[in-house]
Amino acid sequence: MSTIIIAILVLAGLAAIFGALLGFASVRFKVEGNPVVDQVNDLLPQTQCGQCGFPGCKPYAEAIADGEKINKCPPGGESTIQALADLLGVEPEPLDAEHGAEKDVPMVAYIREDECIGCTKCIQACPVDAILGAAKQMHTVIVDECTGCDLCVEPCPVDCIDMVPQSTDTSSWYWQAPTTGVELIATDRRSITTEAHA
C-alpha cells in the first residue's frame, strides 16, 4: 500500500516539477511573434511579379498562410522554398514549373532610352515605382529599385525595355567557393586550376 502511495507521490511531484519547468520555459523563451503572414512575406523576394498567380507577394503570403503550396515563386527559387519550409515546418517541394523557372542571375530592366516614346505605360506597370519619367519624356529604370519582375516589358508599345543581368562591380564581386579536391582530380588538375580562375 505504502509503496503505491509513494509511487503516486513521486509521480505527482515529478509532474509538478516538470509542469513548472515547462511553464517557466514558455514564459522565458516566448517567441514574440509577428503573425505568420508577415513572416512568410518577409521570406518572399518582394519582386511583386505575380508569377505565383497572385497579384503580389503579400497576397501570396496570405494564401500560403491559408495553406497554399509554397513552391510557386520562381524568383525566390529553391532557397525561398527551403526557408518557407523551415518556417512552416513542412517538406520543401521542387519549384512548380508551371509558374516559370528560377533565373540563375538577378536581372534588371533597362530602357533603351533613345527609343522610348514616353508613353508612361511601363510606369503604370511597375509594382515598385522603379521607373522614372513623365509623359512624352524619356524614361529610365532606377537600377537599385528594380526587382527584375519583367512586368514592364510587355506593356511597352515600342519594345524598348530589355531585361539585362545585374552587373557586378569590384565592390559586389566576391570569391566563389573553391572546387573541392575530388572535383579537381576528377578532371585534369592543371587545366582546372588555370581555367576556373582565369
Add this chain to the structure above:
Amino acid sequence: MALLTLSSPHTHGPNRTSRIMLTVALATLPGLAVMTWFFGFGTLINTVLAVVTALFSEALVLKLRKYPVSFFLKDNTALVTGLLLGLALPPLAPWWITVLATSFAIIFAKQIYGGMGNNPFNPAMVGYALVLISFPVQMTTNWVTSFQVTGSEIAGFSEALSIIFTGSSSAADAFTGATPLDQYKHLISKETSDELLQRNTFNGWLNGGWEWVNLAFLAGGLFLMARRIITWHIPVSMLVALSICSLILGWDEDLYTPLSLHLLSGATMLGAFFIATDPVSASTTPTGKLIYGAGIGVLLYVIRTWGAYPDAVAFAVLLMNFAAPFIDAYTQPRSYGHSKPKRGLKPGDK
C-alpha cells in the same frame, strides 16, 4: 597570357595530412613491438591482416564511388584505422573477426558517411564494438597470458598463424585466457586483492606484460604530443577523470579494480593517446577537448566497473563521439574583440 589566379595565401606550411597520419602510425610501433614481445606473433599477424583489409576495403569503396584511389589511399587514414584495430583486437582472435571488424569500420563507419573527415564516429571503434557485441566469447578469451606467467613459450609464428587462420583451439587454449581487468573484476568478489594478485595473470605487482604495453603506448603518445600532432587536452583529462573516479569510488582494492590496473592495463593508454584523440570524431575546441576527454574517462570507469564488458574504451569513445558536435557548439573560444564566447549554433544563441 592569363596568369594563374588563386585565392591567397599563396604559400603553404610544411604540414600534410598524410604525414600526420604516418607519424601517428609510427608512434604506435613501440606499442606494437612490446605487444608482439609479450603476446607473440598473433598481434603482429592480426595487425598486418587488419591493415591490409583496411587498405583493400578503402580502395574498393573508392573505386565504387569513382574516386581517385591512389590520391585518397595516400592520406594514410585507412592505414591508421587498420593499425588501431589490429592493436585493439585480441592477439589470437580468429582472422574473420579481424577482417569483419576492419572492413565494417572502413566501409560502414567511414566511407558510407562520405569518407575521411566526414565520419561522426571513430571507425576503428565502430568495428571493434561490432565484433565485441557479436562475438563476446572470442573477443574476451583470446587474449594471451604472458609467457612469463604460464611458463610455456608464447605462441610462435607458425602456431599463431594456425590458431588465427584454422582456429585450432586445442593449441590455443594453452596460451589464451581473459585479460587481467576481466579476471580482477570477476574474481574480486571471491578473493581478496592480495590473493588475486598471486594468480598467474597478475605477476605479483601487476600483470605480465600489460604495464609495458601501456607504457609503450604512453611513450608513443608523448612523441605525438611533442610533434604537436595531438594536444594534451584529451589524454590528460581522460586519465585524470579515470583516476579521480577510481580514487573516490573504488579506493577499496578488495572490492574494486585498483587505479594502477585501470591505468596500466587494458587499452587505457592506447585509448587515451591514439583512439580518443582521433581528431575527426573528437571535440575540437580546447575546452571541448577537456570535456570530451573527461567524459570518456568517466564512462570508461563506469562501464569497466558496473558494465557487462571488462574493457570499455570503444563504448566510452563512441558515446562521447555522439556528444562531440554539441560540445563544440557550446565551448567556442572567446574570439578577438568579443567580451564573451558565443554558445550554440543559431545566431540568436548567446
Add this chain to the structure above:
Amino acid sequence: MTHLIQLHEFDGGIHPPENKRQSNSRPIRKASLPAELVLPLHQHIGAPANPVVAVGDSVLKGQVIAEPEGFVSAPLHAPTSGKISAIEARQVPHASGLSETCIVIEPDGEETWAEHQGLCDALGLEHCDDIPKEKLIERIRDCGIAGMGGAGFPTAVKLHTGQHNIDTLILNGAECEPYITADDMLMREHASEVIRGAQILLQILGAERCLIGVEDNKPEAIAALEDALVQHNEEHHIDVVTIPTKYPSGGEKQLIQILTGKEVPSGGIPASLGIVCQNVGTAAAIADAVDLGRPLISRITTVTGDAVRDKGNWEVLLGTPVSHLLSLSGYRPAKRERVVMGGPMMGFALPTTGLPVVKTTNCLLAPTDKELPTNNPAMACIRCGLCADACPADLLPQQLYWFSKAQEFDKAEQHNLFDCIECGACSYVCPSEIPLVQYYRFSKGAIREERAAAEKAEQARIRYEARIERQEREKAEKEAKRKARAEAAAKAQSAKKEAPIAKAAPATESTATEPTTDADLEKLQKQLSAAQAAVAKTKEKLEAARENPEMADKIPAFESALTKTQDKIKTLAKEIAAAKKAAKAAPAATGPDKGDPNSPERLQKKWETAAARLDTARKRLEDAEAEGADTVDALRTGVEKQESRVAEAKAAYEAALKSGTDNKPTEATATKPDAEQLQKKLLAQKDRVEKARERLEMARAEKLDSVDALEKALNKQLEKLAAFEAQTSTTGEV
C-alpha cells in the same frame, strides 16, 4: 627608446619563412617613366573619384584629375605631366579582374610640376605648429592620401575621430608579411619623414603618445627611426617599439593588442579605444603633403620573387603598369606563371601583368612554382585543430570551413565569421591544404549579398505598399471629386429649375412635335415632390391618429387619402420616366453617330458591363451557396437572366460589328484598333506558345520531371491561342 612598453602577445600566429633578404639589401631605386599611366578612379575604400579632366587635356604633375565623391572618398592626381589620352573602363588590379573607369595619361616626359607649396606657407603662418587641425585634415584629404598598408582607407576620414578622445597614435611598421620590404626600406631611407608624419598626426589627434611598432627582424629600420627621433627631438612623445616577429603582427587589430593589450571590439573601430593606427608609409606621405604640398602620386613597391632577377624596392609613380616594373627588374616568366600584388599571405594574384600600380600596391611578387608551389588538391578536413591554434582572432576555422562549405551561413556568422581578418594563417598550417580563406571570402560575400538582397526586398516591399496606398488614395480622391462634381451638377440643375419657365417655353414650342419637353418634365417633377410631401404629412397624421385613441375614427380617412396620393405619385413617376426616356432619345436620334446606341462601341460596352455584372452575380451566388443562404434561388435566377442578357448583348454587338464592317466603311476604322489589338495579342500568344513548346522540348530532352507541368502549361497557352484566333476571325480582320 625612452619608455618601457609592456608588450602583450596575441594568440595564434605563424612563422612562415621571411624571405626578406632578397629585396632589402639594396637602396630604393626610382622607376623610369612608362609609356602610359593608368589610374583607376577607385583606388581606395569608399566611392570612386569623379574625373575633372577631359580626354585631350594637358595636365601637370600633381594636378587634380579626379575629385572625391562624397565623404568616404579620395581625389586623384596626375603622377606626371602629360596628356589625358583616355577615360575609359580598363581592367583594374582586383582579384575579380573586372574593369572599372580609369584615367589614362600619356606622359610628356617633362615632369613639370603643378604649383604646390607647404601648408604652412600657403596659410602664411609663422609658426607651423599653429596650423589648425581642420586645415591639416583638409590638406591630407586634398592630397588623396589613403592607407598605404594595403586596405586603402581614406586617411582623412580615419582622422575624423568624432567624439572619441584619442590618446595613442600607433604607427604600423611591423610589415609581418613575408617577402615585402617596402616599409622596411622606407623607414631606413625616409625615417625623418615618418617621424615628421607622426608629429603632424599627433597634432591633429591631440594624442599624448605615439608608438611605432616594428618587428625585430628590421634592426636597420629601427636604428634609423631612433636617429630620426633624436633629430626631431621627439623622444618624449614617440617611441619606437620592437616587437617579436610573428605573422600577422602587422594586422591592425593584432598590433594594437601587442602594444596596448586592448582588443578592438568586434565590429568597432580602434578609435573607440582611444587609438588611431596608421601605416608608416601613410605617415611619410602625410609629411610630404603637409610640408611640401605634394599629393600622393608615387609609392615604394617591392618587386621580388624568384621569377625576377633584380629584386628590390622601387619608387614608382602610381599608374605604372606592372609589366613595366617587372621588365625593369628582369622578369623571366616561369612555368605556371603567377604575379601576386601584395604579399604571399594576403595578396591577390593578378590576372594579367598589364594592370597598374595603385596606392595600395606594396609588393609585386613573381614566384616560381618551385619557390611557392600551388596547393595540392585539398583533402578533407580532419579537424586536427591546427588552424584554430594558428588563428590570431581565436576563431574556429575548421567549423567556419564546415559551415561555409555546407553554405550554412547563419551558423558561420554565429561562429564569428566576420571577425576573420583573412590573414591566411589557417590555410597556411592546414595539413589538408584546404583553401580555407577562399571559403570564408565566399561565405562573407554570399552573406553580404543576401543581406543586400534582403534590404532590397524590404525596400521593394515598402515601395510596393506605398504604391498600393497611393493608388487607393488616388481612387478615393477621384471618387470624391466625382461626387463633388455630381453634387455640383445637381445643384446647377435645381438652380435651373427655379429659372423662369418662360425661358423654357419657347424651347417647348420649338419642339412642339415632341410629346414631352424639359419644361413638362420639370412640372411633373414638381408635382411629384409635392405629392411626396403630402404623403409624408399624411403618414405623420396617420401615425398620430393611431397612437391617439381619440382620433381613431379618422384613421380610415387618412388611409384612403394616403393610398390616393401614393397612386398619384406612382403615375407621376411613370410619366416622368417616360418623359426622361423621350428626352434622351430625342438628341440621340438627331445627334451624330457618336450617340448611336447601336454603334459597335456602345454595344461592346454594354456587353462588357453585362458580363461584369454577370461575374459579380456569379460571385454573389457562390458566396451565398457557400454560406447556404436562402437567397440562393433568387440569385440563381438572377444569374440566369444576366446570362441571357450577356448573350443578347454579345449577339447585338457582333451583329452590329458585322453590319458595321459590311455596310459602313467608316465603322471599320472604329473597330480597327480592336482588331489590331487582338492581332497583337494573338502574335504575343503565339510567341508564348512557341516558348512554352521550346521549354517543354528542352525538358523532354533532359528528361526533367517538370515535363508534365510544362505540358499542362503549353496546353493552356494553346487554348488561349485558339480563343484569340476565334475572336480575331469574328472581327473579320485576320
